[in-house]
Amino acid sequence: MATTHCTLTAPPPFDFVSAATSHGWRDLAPTVWDGEQHMLQRVERLAGGRVVLLEIRGSGTPATPALDVTIHHAAPLSDAEQQEIQTAVGHMFRLDEDFSAFYVLCEEYGAPWTQLTVGKGRLLRSPTLFEDVVKTICTTNTTWSNTLRMVAALVAALGEPCEVDSSRRAFPTPAAIAAAPLEIFTREVRMGYRGEYIRLLGERVVSGTLDLEPLRDASRPAREVKRDLLAIKGVGPYAAHTLLMLLGRYGELAIDSELRTFMRRKYFDGRPPTDAEIRACYERWGAWKYLAAWFDLAAFYAL
């Protein structure tokens, strides 16, 4: 087994632990958060078919933050493969996103929002939009513990084994998902009706009838991206708004049972608010509503 190191420069302010852990994605296979070592592990399949193990740690100084990536692999890695890994990690940690406008609002609204301006606000995502769509569908109408179980089972059933540890697997490719019989999703992964949606998603991506890449284009209007997300079977308003967040667009709230419960307790004296009332609470955050609600909830439950 060989090891290769690389370092990615992060834009300050940057809070590695916040970026790695603020979103539940940190616990969804094939990503693992090591809270003792403050390290994010991930089995990653490269485009050429290699499956390597990544260990990602925060490094640098507050003024020059960085990510250290340790790659565990069998055969030597090409420059292109190393570049592919850096691109994937950079995407996971949103190194290309600028949160300064969000921090301006945090300063304007004062404590406790000012706590976020030290580099918080980054919510972990997957290297590919395909993986994020699958995982988001796995969060709908179920408990978080069941989401964890379904995603882990999907990776175990259809992911390709890591070349340095065959017991660990990468996230399944669209091709692997498209080729698997429906029984895998229902009987083995036990994802219920979601199985049909996820298999159809894989089929459409493989056949080319659905191209997810244009949705990552930051120059497209959010309304257009949302429309395309809603056209994916299994994606409704909650999932579409979650995916907009994962695409770096924070202007819409993902109103789920968790947010409703939080709003009822914190702002409505135990009365269930309507969705319009929930939206009104964060209207002043404009393009940053999602992050405001997310960290408002996190602070309330002291996450």
Next chain:
DNA sequence: TTCCAGGGGTAGA
């Protein structure tokens, strides 16, 4: 047994 969880699809109005 019933209810609900980080909802969504479909039919019908």
Next chain:
DNA sequence: TCTACCCATGGA
């Protein structure tokens, strides 16, 4: 656009 009704699964 809004409302019923159904949808698999697992835990309380």
